Amino acid sequence: MVGNKNPWWATKNKNRWATKALTTLQRIKIAMIHNMYHHNVLRTVFYLFCLLLSLSFQSLHAECDLPNLKNVTGVSVALVIGNGEYQNGRLKHAINDAAYMARTLKNLGFEVIHKTDLNSNDLNRYTKKFSDCLKQQGGVGLFYFSGHGTQITERWEQRNYLLPIDNNNILDEINVKQQAFPVQTLLDRLNGANNKVNIIILDASRDNPYYGGNGGLRRVKHSNHWIIAYPTLENQTVVDQWHTNHSLYAEQLVNAFNTAAQKCTRLRNIFRQVRAAVKNASGGVQLPYTQYSLRSPFYFGSCPKVLTVMTNKDRATLLINGRNHGIIQNRRKRVELPAGRYTVQVEKEIGGRYLVFKQQIDLQSDQELDAPLDPYPSVGSYSAQPVRGYPKDRTKIHKISSIAFSPDGRYILSGGQGSKLWLWDSRSGELKRTFYGHYDIVSSVSFSPNGQYALSGSRDQTMRLWDVHTGRLLHTYRGHRGIVRTVGFSANGHYVLSGDQKAVRLWDNDRHRFIRKFRSRGSVLSAVFSPDGYSILAGSKDDKMRLWDRDTGQLLQTFRGSAYFRSVTFVPNRHNRIISGQSDKTVRLWDVNRGRVERTFYGHSDSVWSVDVSPDGRFVLSGSRDNTVRLWNINNGKTLHTFKGHSDDVYAVSFSPDGRRILSAGNDGIFLWDTETKTQIARMMVFKEGEWVTVIPTGFFTASNKGGQKLSIRFRGTELRNNASFYNPDLVKDRLIGE
Missing domain, CATH: 3.40.50.1460 (Rossmann fold)
Structure with a gap:
């Protein structure tokens, strides 16, 4: 062996320890660099945090x-x-x-x-x-x-x-x-x-x-x-x-x-x-x-504007921002004012009683203001009111095919022409939200039992699930054959149904999956869950109404008629009774156990499109092609009142959850009625340009930016040239909440 030469295993071991030492030093160096990097990152994050905090305080x-x-x-x-x-x-x-x-x-x-x-x-x-x-x-x-x-x-x-x-x-x-x-x-x-x-x-x-x-x-x-x-x-x-x-x-x-x-x-x-x-x-x-x-x-500078105040009483007093501007002669007075906001008041004493008109205006250009001194007529029939609001062009109104109250009565959901759904505030008359997603007419709408979701069926052969509060589309149920004419939630909200051509389809609403199909020999026009949710009722074009077991799909009962079953629903608190609206101009009360008609309601002069029953089960509501809405006594079949005001078909009707109000809708918009006074509360319309308006019988209205331009106000039969003085959301709100 040569003197100092190490054996091969010793050389290998020495190299191994040297390699380990070098590796350790490298790791220490990398760790130091890593720590420095993290220190810099933390310092940068802290600086950014302080900057954002500073900006937030600013x-x-x-x-x-x-x-x-x-x-x-x-x-x-x-x-x-x-x-x-x-x-x-x-x-x-x-x-x-x-x-x-x-x-x-x-x-x-x-x-x-x-x-x-x-x-x-x-x-x-x-x-x-x-x-x-x-x-x-x-x-x-x-x-x-x-x-x-x-x-x-x-x-x-x-x-x-x-x-x-x-x-x-x-x-x-x-x-x-x-x-x-x-x-x-x-x-x-x-x-x-x-x-x-x-x-x-x-x-x-x-x-x-x-x-x-x-x-x-x-x-x-x-x-x-x-x-x-x-x-x-x-x-x-x-x-x-x-x-x-x-x-x-x-x-x-x-x-x-x-x-x-x-x-x-x-x-x-x-x-x-x-x-x-x-x-x-x-x-x-x-x-x-x-x-x-x-x-x-738009004009720059102090340009005087001409305000022309017109009233229906001669020699009334004109006050602007509390300052007396004299007597109105010949029912008209012109006043020059700088551009700005003013409170205009017209008043006159007649027989010891003051008649007062008061309105706030934003005067930016020459303006005519109609100031009638009797804008609050006594309650009576709608046609007897001296002030009325009409759409200037009825062909521009979106036709409404379906309506529903939210479970708490706060909101109204409507669907129809224009491939959209519209959510209204029933207390202010304002259009709160528009739902976009369908590609054809919306034929049916429904609220979930908790009011958080909505369903819609359409001619685009889909049913869609929406978040009511955001308007977001949550799910689209596909697979239908033909128009989806009817949709609905079960009482617990876990199931939904849809009716299309010759079938009712049951879906799991939690998992958004199809469960089963209930066949019908005619196109399904209306379908609902029973109050307990275990049965499904459907009316169709083959002049029959069918009742199925939800879980097994078994056909429990077939009700035979002599006309289309356009609308069907159960009577609350009397699950063995059904109300139907039919194309032979009648409304019928059916006994589920016997499978036959118990009572027929006569009075409409044309096909009945929609029916509903009051929450207490005492009254029946129907809307017809004869342009009327009828309120019936369910116990004797007699008409209690006929609501007149629609100028075309009434496609949908609905009771409010407390039964005090009813909705009716059709080709001329949505009408809200009072069941106690039997008078109209308000009328809601959406126009094809996207504008909307809610008008009350006294002519006052609330509207979108240009919605008021779609409305014609007539005072004692004469159309007013400027209806700006009737824009009054506060009065509309008072009317809607019953004050």
Whole structure:
């Protein structure tokens, strides 16, 4: 053996220990790096948390807290910002221009928020405060920014940003997105304010917004009631060099505002004049750019508006905001007023009793106000009322084929033409939600026993399950043959049924799976669960009504008639009795045990489309093709009352859960009736353009933004030219809740 040479196993062992030592050192190094990384991550997370916490506290102070805006509404608000002391170089005119604009707007009646040299957090905070004030006031909003702006490519389109004064760390578009203020955020906030009109002036088309960056702004995509203006064309910049104290654009803009305030100028024309003035003064070098999306003409300045008050009593007294404006001669009086909100009151004493009309109006243009002094007639038949509300075009109303009260009576669900469902608030008359998803007419709707879900059947051959509170589609039940004419929940909500061509289908509503089919020789027109949920009843076009066992599918009873069974239901508290509505103009009471008719209700002159039974089982309700709704005594079959008001087929009827009210629906909308006074409470209509209106017999109504335009108000047979004075949601609410 050679002297110091180790055996092969010793060399191998030595190398192994050396390898282990090296591996251990590497692991320690990796662990140290890992710990350092986690330390940095934690430090970064902590910094971001503090930043978010700071922003959240700032947002708490972003609410509108201007003392001059307390207890008032309709005030015009302006946010004027001048950013001049930028880290990469001072701007010559920005701060002066902003101060000049702030003074001008204050003199014109704006409540002005004037700020200078804002960083990114301040820009975010004050634009939020600005939008909150506009949301509170609902008046005109004006945003003016003088400083640096830029545009970057974001999601395949150009987006505009306003730069804070701390722009030294803005080196590229990534930094712009992280540190600058997005114009889109401002637009989104103003959109949420839902105020009258917004004027957005971005005097930010300057060169060198940041190191290596390009100035100039891009066209903004929007469709609200706005004007957006730049000092020059898209993608171009201007140089502050012509005037000592102010930029050319700001000076011409202020001059135009001051002139417009004196002459009452249309807003669009103001910016046209500015464009022409700047072009002339710059020799055609600078051409301001303006985007318009005004939905209606808007005037700048103190333009007097003409209010014409018309009433049905001569020599009545006119008061506006409590101030006496004299006697109304010849039932008409013209008054000139500044634009604003007013309370108009007309009153007259007749035989020791005061007749009073009172209405709040928002006067922004010349307006005629109908002020009848007897808008509250005594309760009587609907046709005898001196004031009535009609749809201007009946062909524009969505036809309703099915209706249902929620179990607590708070909501009304309707479905029909237009492939939609509509959820109404029965206490206010407002349309709360529209459900989208079907592709054809909705033929049937139903609430779940807990009121949280709804079912709908449609001509698109599907049944759909919805979340009532969100309008979200939860599930679509497919596999039907033909129109799904009827749907319903079991008493416990675990099962649902649907009726289509020649079959009733049973589904597990918890697992959304098909269980079994109950065959019928004719198209199923109506189907319901028995009150205990263990039986299923269906009426069909083969002149038969069938009763099946839910769990076995066994046919328990067949009821033979001589006409279509269009609507069938069980009598509450008397499970062995059934009510049917048939195409032979009759309503029938059936004995389940004997399988035969116990009583026939005569009175309708055409086919009966729908029937329902009161919760206490004492009364029967029916809707017919003869345009009437009848209330019957179930014990003797006599008509207690005939509700008249529909002008076309009545396809659906329903009792409220407490039995005090009834619904009827058809080609002319939804009618709500009082079972005690036998009078109409309200009428609800949805129009094909998406607008809606709820009108009460006295002519007052609540409606969507343009819903009132679909309504014609007739006073003693004469159509009023302006029905704005009858828009009164409070009176409608009082009528619906019974006050």
